[in-house]
Amino acid sequence: xxxxxxxxxxxxxxxxxxxxxxxxxxxxxxxxxxxxxxxxxxxxxxxxxxxxxxxxxxxxxxxxxxxxxxxxxxxxxxxxxxxxxxxxxxxxxxxxxxxxxxxxxxxxxxxxxx
Amino acid sequence: xxxxxxxxxxxxxxxxxxxxxxxxxxxxxxxxxxxxxxxxxxxxxxxxxxxxxxxxxxxxxxxxxxxxxxxxxxxxxxxxxxxxxxxxxxxxxxxxxxxxxxxxxxxxxxxxxx
Numbered sequence: 001x002x003x004x005x006x007x008x009x010x011x012x013x014x015x016x017x018x019x020x021x022x023x024x025x026x027x028x029x030x031x032x033x034x035x036x037x038x039x040x041x042x043x044x045x046x047x048x049x050x051x052x053x054x055x056x057x058x059x060x061x062x063x064x065x066x067x068x069x070x071x072x073x074x075x076x077x078x079x080x081x082x083x084x085x086x087x088x089x090x091x092x093x094x095x096x097x098x099x100x101x102x103x104x105x106x107x108x109x110x111x112x113x114x
Numbered sequence: 115x116x117x118x119x120x121x122x123x124x125x126x127x128x129x130x131x132x133x134x135x136x137x138x139x140x141x142x143x144x145x146x147x148x149x150x151x152x153x154x155x156x157x158x159x160x161x162x163x164x165x166x167x168x169x170x171x172x173x174x175x176x177x178x179x180x181x182x183x184x185x186x187x188x189x190x191x192x193x194x195x196x197x198x199x200x201x202x203x204x205x206x207x208x209x210x211x212x213x214x215x216x217x218x219x220x221x222x223x224x225x226x227x228x
Contacts, residue, residue, distance in 0.1 A: 032214035043118075043204060043219040051214035090157070095212040100145055100164040101172065102217060106156040 002027050004093050006105035014113050015083055021076040021108045023091030032094030033074045035065055038107075039087045047089075050074065061085070086112045116140050120205050120220035127195045127227045135190040135223050137205030145208040146188035147217070148172075148180060150201040157204065163188055195227045 007022040025031060032051055036044040048059025055067040065076045074091060091105040121136045139146065144165045149157040159172030161180040169180050177199060179191045188207075192199055203223045209215040 034216055036217075036219075041222075043221045044206075044217075045219070046216055049214065049216055092217070094214055094216070098212065100162060100170075100212050101159060104157045106154075 002093050002096075002103040004091050004103045004105040006089075006091050006108045008108050009106065010109045010111065012111045012113060013081055016080050018079050019077065019081050019085075019110065021089050021091075021110065023074045023076065023105060025072050025074060025091075025093050025103075027072075027093060027096065029096065032096065033065075033067065034092040034094065034102075035059065035063070035074075035076050036090045036092060037061075037087050038090065044090060047076070081110070081112050083112050083114060085110060118205055118207055118218050118220035120203075120223050122223060123221065124224045125226070127192075127225065129196060129227060131195050132191070132193050133195065134192075135203055135205075135225075136187070137189065137220060138187045139205075139207040139218070140186065141207065141209070141218065142185070143207035143209050143218070144185070145210065146182065147206040147208075148178075148188070148190045149204045149206065150174065150199075151204060151222075152201050160190065160203075192225075195225075197227045199225065200227045201225060 003026040005024045013019045034049045035047040038044045050057045050067045058064045088107045093103040118139045147162045148160040163169045163182040166185045205220040206217045208217045
């Protein structure tokens with residue numbers, strides 16, 4: 001069974017500092033990986049996705065993620081965060097192998113302090 | 115704007131009452147999902163519909179029923195609400211369900227059962 005582990009439940013950071021949110025996946029076959037963001041009292045929005053090709057994926061709002069097959073990781077990064085980046089971030093492995101069920105990580109709460 | 119529409123946005127029920135949460139998507143997506151989100155638990159899949167005419171149980175189906183009314187609409191019914199069903203409910207859809215299509219989420223329904 002697939003599993004997605006987000007290694008930090010909460011990441012506090014000061015404004016304009018860099019941040020990395022860590023995600024490890026378990027699948028040993030072709031993977032489809034996503035990062036979603038959930039702002040307070042809203043639904044989930046797609047930040048970026050990795051389907052194939054370049055291992056460095058750029059998304060919206062200055063975020064990027066790097067797919068690392070040998071370490072089964074898909075960490076999310078931003079070089080300089082803003083207060084408005086305060087949100088919950090979910091790493092997701094897309095359904096595969098005949099299943100229609102994606103696998104969600106538990107989420108990482110990014111808290112940006114002024 | 116195209117997307118997933120959930121109604122109602124807020125609801126308070128008394129224990130034992132019934133209600134139906136509505137979800138509609140206008141993207142011609144094949145797969146649809148119902149999740150609940152509780153603090154510290156991430157998103158948990160209640161039911162999903164891989165395609166029109168099919169529905170399957172997810173991780174936490176007890177106490178819920180679903181109907182895939184047509185390709186656009188996927189409703190979630192609570193027959194006899196319990197306080198444990200107090201949660202935020204999200205509907206999502208995907209073009210293919212499996213693979214790299216990603217998932218589009220509604221803005222959620224906040225349900226309180228007293």
